[in-house]
Amino acid sequence: MSNKTTIRERATAAKAASIRLAAIKSEAKNAALTEIAKALTQRRSDIVAANQRDLAEAERNALAAPLLKRLKFDEAKLADVCAGIHSLIKLDDPVGRPLAATELDAGLELYKVSCPIGVIGVVFESRPDALVQISTLCLKSGNAVLLKGGSEAAHTNRILAETIAAAGEAAGLPSGWIALLETRQDVADMLELDDHIDLIVPRGSNEFVRHIMTHTNIPVLGHADGICHVYIDADADPEMAVAIAVDSKCQYVAVCNAAETLLVDAAIAETILPALQGALEAKGVRLRGCPQTRETIVCEPATDNDWATEYLDLVLSIKVVDGLDDAIDHINRYSSGHTDAIVTADKDKAERFMALVDSADVFWNCSTRFSDGFRYGLGAEVGISTNKIHARGPVGLEGLVIYKWKLYGKGQIAADYTGEDARKFTHKKLR
Amino acid sequence: MSNKTTIRERATAAKAASIRLAAIKSEAKNAALTEIAKALTQRRSDIVAANQRDLAEAERNALAAPLLKRLKFDEAKLADVCAGIHSLIKLDDPVGRPLAATELDAGLELYKVSCPIGVIGVVFESRPDALVQISTLCLKSGNAVLLKGGSEAAHTNRILAETIAAAGEAAGLPSGWIALLETRQDVADMLELDDHIDLIVPRGSNEFVRHIMTHTNIPVLGHADGICHVYIDADADPEMAVAIAVDSKCQYVAVCNAAETLLVDAAIAETILPALQGALEAKGVRLRGCPQTRETIVCEPATDNDWATEYLDLVLSIKVVDGLDDAIDHINRYSSGHTDAIVTADKDKAERFMALVDSADVFWNCSTRFSDGFRYGLGAEVGISTNKIHARGPVGLEGLVIYKWKLYGKGQIAADYTGEDARKFTHKKLR
Known part of the structure; x- marks a missing residue:
């Protein structure tokens, strides 16, 4: 060398x-x-x-x-x-x-x-x-x-x-x-x-x-960005939702699988946003909300730029969305395709989320922080x-x-498989 | 539209x-x-x-x-x-x-x-x-x-x-x-x-x-070139070798899996080259040989450029090589990594060829023309x-x-798997 x-x-x-x-x-x-x-x-x-x-x-x-x-x-x-x-x-x-x-x-x-x-x-x-x-x-x-x-x-x-x-x-x-x-x-x-x-x-x-x-x-x-989302559905268990949001954002902020944006179903925004704010601010997280978020809690305003930003820091953007499909559309537009999670008690909604969100890792009722080779049991990453x-x-x-592809023959040539009297391929699965 | x-x-x-x-x-x-x-x-x-x-x-x-x-x-x-x-x-x-x-x-x-x-x-x-x-x-x-x-x-x-x-x-x-x-x-x-x-x-x-x-x-x-080789080993059955060389070159010349270069083991060059020449020229193939080839048969001279040329035509370059490893080295240098074949009766040599030739398709005792989605039984290509x-x-x-990757949880967070009293991953294979 x-x-x-x-x-x-x-x-x-x-x-x-x-x-x-x-x-x-x-x-x-x-x-x-x-x-x-x-x-x-x-x-x-x-x-x-x-x-x-x-x-x-x-x-x-x-x-x-x-x-x-x-x-x-x-x-x-x-x-x-x-x-x-x-x-x-x-x-x-x-x-x-x-x-x-x-x-x-x-x-x-x-x-x-x-x-x-x-x-x-x-x-x-x-x-x-x-x-x-x-x-x-x-x-x-x-x-x-x-x-x-x-x-x-x-x-x-x-x-x-x-x-x-x-x-x-x-x-x-x-x-x-x-x-x-x-x-x-x-x-x-x-x-x-x-x-x-x-x-x-x-x-x-x-x-x-x-x-x-x-x-x-x-x-x-590889990956450039890690703009990961947690979507809290109307049918989410509120305590579980808060715990997953806090862990996804705070457990280790400087990594690609940390959450950067929280999406909250409008149907529960008024009840869950104050609980989220309390738990996240207690961990030192600064919040940036969409206009609808700021109708319920006091926080900095989020701009369109925030949805496309990987903070890698104790900052979280929050957007109120109009149900599951609106959340999926937002994620497919802004996510970096790394890891996105839904919190909901409704299995059908979870399956729809995991089918339609076009990201490498799609999670139901757990923290985005689990997307990691060691945690997946891949041995090394x-x-x-x-x-x-x-x-x-x-x-x-x-x-x-x-x-x-390894092909083992005994002298076969392609000409024998074309034209009249052609040999036919068997295409039998071996083993 | x-x-x-x-x-x-x-x-x-x-x-x-x-x-x-x-x-x-x-x-x-x-x-x-x-x-x-x-x-x-x-x-x-x-x-x-x-x-x-x-x-x-x-x-x-x-x-x-x-x-x-x-x-x-x-x-x-x-x-x-x-x-x-x-x-x-x-x-x-x-x-x-x-x-x-x-x-x-x-x-x-x-x-x-x-x-x-x-x-x-x-x-x-x-x-x-x-x-x-x-x-x-x-x-x-x-x-x-x-x-x-x-x-x-x-x-x-x-x-x-x-x-x-x-x-x-x-x-x-x-x-x-x-x-x-x-x-x-x-x-x-x-x-x-x-x-x-x-x-x-x-x-x-x-x-x-x-x-x-x-x-x-x-x-x-995709693929740009299809520079495919047939290597005729000293232990090849001469009749099979000639049939595979002719089929690989002539069965359909304008396609990517047609052979462009024939490598011949020096040990059998004198006996097999005349037979190859007879069969190939009978099909209208023009031959371009290395100096050693031209000591045995009369043909146009091949230049270094020929080893890197996809003719897609009734032209074939021929090189005499010093045994299996010389053939492998030539192929790994000039092949486009598409399809390369060995003709030999020796299974160990065939396995060595298929292990060391760095191409998508490596064949033993059959025509290069078989590398095709339909012939492989893939249905469509x-x-x-x-x-x-x-x-x-x-x-x-x-x-x-x-x-x-779809991860199904029940509220798990990463913090529970770190530090003292951390939960341990089970990493059990399911199914």
Whole structure:
């Protein structure tokens, strides 16, 4: 990973490595993961020392406290990521799964089999644990990976990537399967390489993700905004509605699955709005209401702009809507397609909401904060996608694989299946 | 579908319709398909008359004979597409399938359920039957569709789209679910609408598909080139090898799954090349060989450019390679990732080839011409994809759906699952 190799050279090496990785057996990948966890543990004092250099520099640059916390990578965090690797080893291999099998004719059998995507480019925020998680997820799924982390974590990322690369190679992985990018120019160079890189996963701020999405021909998996809604229906249990609204907004405000807009059915607005206001303001939430909301409670006015804003802060917009379909229309217009919830005791209304709201995650009577790969039981999470193709919502290992079609014949040619006396396809399901 | 509505207006209507379509039951979609087939049959004389106007104009413009043949849409072709609609009705609904179900905790259940993608933009060649096939595939999978056909088929496409739209609406489909675009400017406008359109499927020439891929932020499903290979291994049965080479090249030269390059193991080059030459030249194929090929047989010289050329004609490039791994390297360098085949009696070599060749379709001992949705038994085919995400190879109905996550709760909030005394997720598989 010398700075003298260009990004194109590293991507070429990754592409070549990805071909070999695709054919590596589960046991060999798991053995390499074991060696990687071992090597990270062995080098823990060097890793922590590198992280302390990053932390010291960040403090000199007056990095904000929450960012410093994310940047910190001590022995406890290292133990956590190594535990994560051991959990990953226990997960089923997503590669080589038979997805379909069809006899096309006697002795002509077609298999649809899962396989790695190839080379994944991941740009992630300043959490060094993300580097370990993402690279091991890519390895488990047989993909080569180009990684670019936050520049604040440069020393930590470098030693982590070097340790993982060396341990992997020692365990027999093809060299070049993992490479670290270090500068913004590196990222710009990577986005050009649509002949080498098969998928980009950007994580970070809305602006950053949107920039990536519009500056590459490589497919991008991720989400820019997280404008999530909670709709409180006339048939909602009021206590449950207040609890879900508070949790969806406040449980962790700076994340994409936090609610930004509350929709309230006009039929219960007068009774529930004061209860909502009390509970939310007690948590320090500032409210911005539509005109109808402000007929019932005192709060700042919301403008049309508010419906399209991801606050990521203790601010919540509230709109009174004219029943379920009005709520659905508002959500389909303003939601970022991430996570939207309905609170109601009426199952039919809930099913209608979940069918008609065009979002990755549609919830009934629970907090928007549950949309997360770990909470979903996916094991590990690559990211959250608001794409409409390939993978949607929290993306686990399954989002890092695709499939290929393998056709096993005995000399068959297409000419025998056309014209007069043509052989007929049997199209029998196998298995 | 007046010319006065802009593409943005049509896309907005399609988006709104797609939301309703996503929640329509299988029976209603099948009933609409039945009505569409009925309406097409009833209007057959008008449709054929419209097609005759297109044909007359095409003849005046001296359109080539094969194109005229593709443009022709007579009663027999109409009967074929209606038979296709009746087959489509019989296929399982790809929407609403449970893909996974997990209990996150008692009374908190997560379902991953297939759903339509939304709005699909399809640009297709001058075969009017494609309009019927694609629009009914989109309907069956619950997607709204914007269609742009070849301008030579303008009259035919217009009456087909009108008939389908009217019959669909009469059967209760939301208006606007299908719209016809008519000009190149319409297509350019459509490519801008990444907030309305979820997927573009371009079919046509390499250049055209590549233009689409690089001129939109909307995901594109398709393939530009079809540079397919047949590798003849030292352990191949010579007769089978010749038959597969001839069929892969000649059975239909103008299609993407026809072979363009033959790779021959050096160990058998001297014996098999003359047999290949005899059989291929008898079919009118012109051969272009690498220097080693030309030591054995007389043919034009191949340049490096030939390895990257899709002839779509009776031309075949031949390269002598140094065994299996050399063949795999050549294919991974020059193949368009469409379809590549090995001929060998050695199963281990075949498995190695199919594991390491990074193409959508990897075949053993059969013709490349089998890679096709109908031959695969997928029912109908949207197109063939060389993408590495979402859908690969021949794409049937399954390529037109994605999934959403539905979480059913009873008031659960995330705060109860964090900190001390946190509730634990059960992550039990349901069903």
